[in-house]
Amino acid sequence: MAISKAFIASLLISLLVLQLVEADVEISNEKNDSGSKIDCGSACIARCNLSSRPNLCHRACGSCCAKCNCVPPGTYGNYDKCACYANQTTHGGRRKCP
Template sequence: MGILKAFVASIFLSLFLFHLAQAFHPNQLDATSIGTYPPTKIDCGKACAARCILSKRPNLCNRACGTCCGRCNCVPPGTSGNYESCACYAEMTTRGNKKKCP
């Protein structure tokens, strides 16, 4: 009976230590930082220029994209859509609950 209690206690202790380790080193992966820790800083100017190249209002698009990129450190590929590759970018909204990021 004593061996069983020791085994269960060791399992709980290992789970607690695993949880504690993840609390100090959260797994923050996005499309730009897969395989690197800490995430590398991307060039928001180039990424937003590529994202906004076909926009009808490129200055507005670049300004909004730059803000989003600075906060999220990622920009979805392509000129529109592809939000699944950068969840933070997709979830940002304006005061009117419209998508902030182009």
């Protein structure tokens, strides 16, 4: 019985922490929309950390970040956090930003 109470308590704390992290990401994106510049270099290093072609990834991420002033969190996906970044395409119609 004590184990299940501890499990439920840890689950609730985990959900609270996830909610706080998500709120922090949204606040940082709102700040970026208001005109403050982000550090594209460090944001792209984090984004391209696991890329099989890191130089190409950094170059594409850097140009997208310069245009949009945002980089989605994580190493892949999360494009809903930065619509401008997600909408950049190559001449062939493929997604430009990693």
